[in-house]
Amino acid sequence: MRLYICEKPSQARDIARVLQANRRGDGCLQGNAVTVTWCVGHLLETAAPETYGAQYKHWTLEDLPIIPSRWQVVAKPKVAAQLKVIEQLLRTCNEVVVATDADREGEMIAREILERCRYQGPVLRLWLSALDEASIRKALAALRPGEQTLSLYHCALARSRADWLVGINLSRLFTLLGRRAGFDGLLPVGRVQTPTLRLVVERDRVIASFVPRPFWTVDAQLQAEGMVFLARWQPPAGSCDDSGRCIDEAVGQRAARRLMQRAQARVSSVDVERVCEGPPLPFDLGTLQEICSAKLGLGAQDTLNTAQALYETHKATTYPRSDCGFLPESMLDEVPRVLHALTASAPSLGQWLKEVDPSRRSRAWNSSKITAHHGIIPTAVALDLDQLSERERAVYGLIRARYLAQFMPDHEYLKTLVLLQSDEDQLHARGKQIQVRGWKAVIDEADGSEPGEPSQRLPTLREGTSLPVLDAVVNAHRTQPPKAYTEGTLVKAMKTIANQVADPRLKQKLKDSIGIGTEATRAAIIQGLIDHGYLAKKKRSLAASAAAHTLIEAVPPEVADPVLTALWEQALDRIESGQLDVETFLAKQAAWLTQLVHSHASLTLRVPAAKGPACPVCRSAMRQRKGRTGTFWSCSRYPDCKGTKPVATSKRTSKPRSS
Known part of the structure; x- marks a missing residue:
């Protein structure tokens, strides 16, 4: 029996329909010698610190750093039942097809289960860029050997474990140091989220200190x-x-x-x-998020959710989590079918289609530029646009326009x-x-x-x-200050981190880097910072909270340095290409963390009181100070910022004065 492991139930249903696996089983769909099952995202997660020792339930500086000698994973409680289903199916199958999303995380979702269950049989890879029936049939006819994509799993595994090491150790380290300094709140540190937060904090400070001329x-x-x-x-x-x-x-x-x-x-x-x-290239996800933020006012996660719905639910567009805008030349054969579907879906396109020449080849058609995925384009599915929500129609219109532009005159x-x-x-x-x-x-x-x-x-x-x-x-x-970040421009800054670097040698090294995070994770990172109160949205603009300023003030520069994170992403790319192994990468992270913990454990952080108001000038937290006329609130960044507030009227913004 051949077992297909999909990432989500909806994806499994689409593939099972083509395979004629229509018989419903327990957590799967079955057909003639094939079974299609599904995960619900990650079914496994890295074990909590206390799994490696009961002493880690309590946060102490003496126990840091926590570096597992043998990594452990545990089943997520809410999806444990589905994990058992897959474990049973793996015992009876004689071949596995990994049919999860075609990216690092998709590879990890399936491979971590195969590794946990000690599956030793043959593995094939279904590489899908679209979920319409024609695309699924084409991909099923071209299954790849599992060895071709195994390095994606290694890359995702290294990323997951590095994030665990940094998040667990540095969050505990700086929270404990903060408590020593009188700060009662949590100071969470993330390998990607902290440098991202620093970008916004620094932009806010530049805006606050800007003197128009x-x-x-x-x-x-x-x-x-x-x-x-x-x-x-x-x-x-x-x-x-x-x-x-x-x-x-x-x-x-x-x-x-x-x-x-x-x-x-x-x-x-x-x-x-x-x-x-x-014409501009078809969209990669980052560019789509940037344009949707500017044109439609959508957040990065909203854009990703909408693009995912167009891909999964409506089968209207190709895989959205792409970092590449180019298209493979092999897809030129599909151009007439796609253009015909676009015409059928929207007869009003006729005025534009008069200028469309299907034989025209823009610079987008370049197979040598393709990474794991190609640009986001429409599929050959003739849509009923009335079935799309207003937001879905708007995002689909942007994707469709970029595709049509490839066949129009300069x-x-x-x-x-x-x-x-x-x-x-x-x-x-x-x-x-x-x-x-x-x-x-x-x-x-x-x-x-x-x-x-x-x-x-x-x-x-x-x-x-x-x-x-x-x-x-x-x-x-x-003169005008730089504009506050929006979610779209922050995604762009995360991608183009080389623009933030002054050192010419490092700048050149980072030119081809994917920057901070990946196409699949940037939206979730920004949304997480918003959900936890570190970033606030004011219309379309993002502003860092006082807690965010406190955090960036507390951690050492190298922890919040976006360049360091971008270099880590380059190392992950080397793992993906087979030039670096997971163990070497993690050993370097462990050595860096050990040195950082030892050098900072005896320090006293300059952390303002947790209940202090936000500075009226730069939004940093404030601390109480004594002056000639009594006690007042002073910006914790003094003397760089001289914002103050009277203690008695701390809810009113006063004019900045010298501290």
């Missing part, structure tokens, strides 16, 4: 061929900042008066460039830069004239992901031509 622009109205257009005055070097902005209002005002007095500007150069832009436009001179004053005018709208017709309307570009259309201008200046206006501006 004024600058001025001068915009002149000129006329040529009966068309009025704008040109911007260029300030001289002595009156502008490093970004070329005029920081002296009087200089700008004098320039505006000179331009109006002369009332003429001569064209000194005209540079016209024809630009052809190909977006072409003329980009013009005109330099003008009025005695000593220089101006420039930028223009854009669209020649071929191409794929922008579908992307602009569907996801709005492209940033706004100057749409000014310039008249035909020639060098040496003198033009009348109709007006010159001085505009006042103020």
Whole structure:
């Protein structure tokens, strides 16, 4: 009997339907010489510390670090019955097909059960990228040897055990040190969650300490061929900042008066460039989360849940937890079927489909760029869009648009830069004239992901031509702080952690890294920080709580360093590729933890009182201090932040004062 082990009941039903395994059994579906069973996510979990010794029930510094010499797993109580079903089926089968999700965690869900049950028989791998019937049949006809994906299990196992080591040991270490300093709360530390939290805390501090600075622009109205257009005055070097902005209002005002007095500007150069832009790649999960956050206001977990429903429930899109936007060239054969299904599902697409050329090959079609998964695209299932929720329709529309864009003409436009001179004053005018709208017709309307570009259309201008200046206006501006993170931009920051690094050698090393976390885990990490009160959502923006500031203030920089976590992710990639083994990786983590525990166990943390209010300036926790006029609340980050609050009116925000 061949046993298929799936990740979820819904997935098992889809595969069993194709295998004609329609007979219901205890926790399984059976057919002719095949049985399909399912897990409910992970049925096993790493044992708690007290499993390795009764003394670990109590938190003490003397017992740290806790490093198991032989790892143990236990059944999750709520799903123990289903685990027993699979154990019994493994005793009677003569072949196993791992049919869980095609990623690290999916591999681990099945393999940890096989290892626990000491299964020794042959193993095959069903690698699915979509759950429609055609895709399942195609994958069933191309089962892979189990050895090809075994390294995914090793990678997930290393990740799981490293997270356990860091979470158990460092959470206990810093919570105990916090208690010694008078902080009664829990200081939970995670290998990924703490560096992620640090990104938000540091962004909040930059915003809180930001001092806006004024600058001025001068915009002149000129006329040529009966068309009025704008040109911007260029300030001289002595009156502008490093970004070329005029920081002296009087200089700008004098320039505006000179331009109006002369009332003429001569064209000194005209540079016209024809630009052809190909379409953006189909979505990977991180990019989809970023766009859904910006366009639809969806959280990272909401986006993942919706994409998962489109994949599992509606069979409308391919596997969502992908870190790759490219598509294998072997899928070009399916293009006509997919386009036909899209047309059948939404006849209103006809206006766009007129420009679609199924034979067109964008840069997305590149098999050499494919990782474990390809970009998220529609399947050949003809949907009844009315059966989708409003959110599902919106997310499906984004995915569909990116796919259609691959078969539409390039977006072409003329980009013009005109330099003008009025005695000593220089101006420039930028223009854009669209020649071929191409794929922008579908992307602009569907996801709005492209940033706004100057749409000014310039008249035909020639060098040496003198033009009348109709007006010159001085505009006042103020520099703006960086924007607070949203869930989408935080996912992007987690992916592109190299952008946070100043060291050029380390930056280059991290360029190709997947960053902090994985496509499958980032949403859950952010949601966990929100659920535990470390991050708060204000409309679409994320803000760190006082507890979050307390935690980041308490732990040493290396624990919250996102670069260190990204390097760990690179090590996990090496395990996946077979260049590093699990034992070596975990030994390095254990050595690092041992050194960290020993070096910090005798330290006293600077941790503010748990019940202190949040600083009105930077949102960090506050501690009481005594001044000339009595006791007051002072920011725990003093002197970096000088925010204060009176003790008697601590619920009101007062103006920052010197502590």
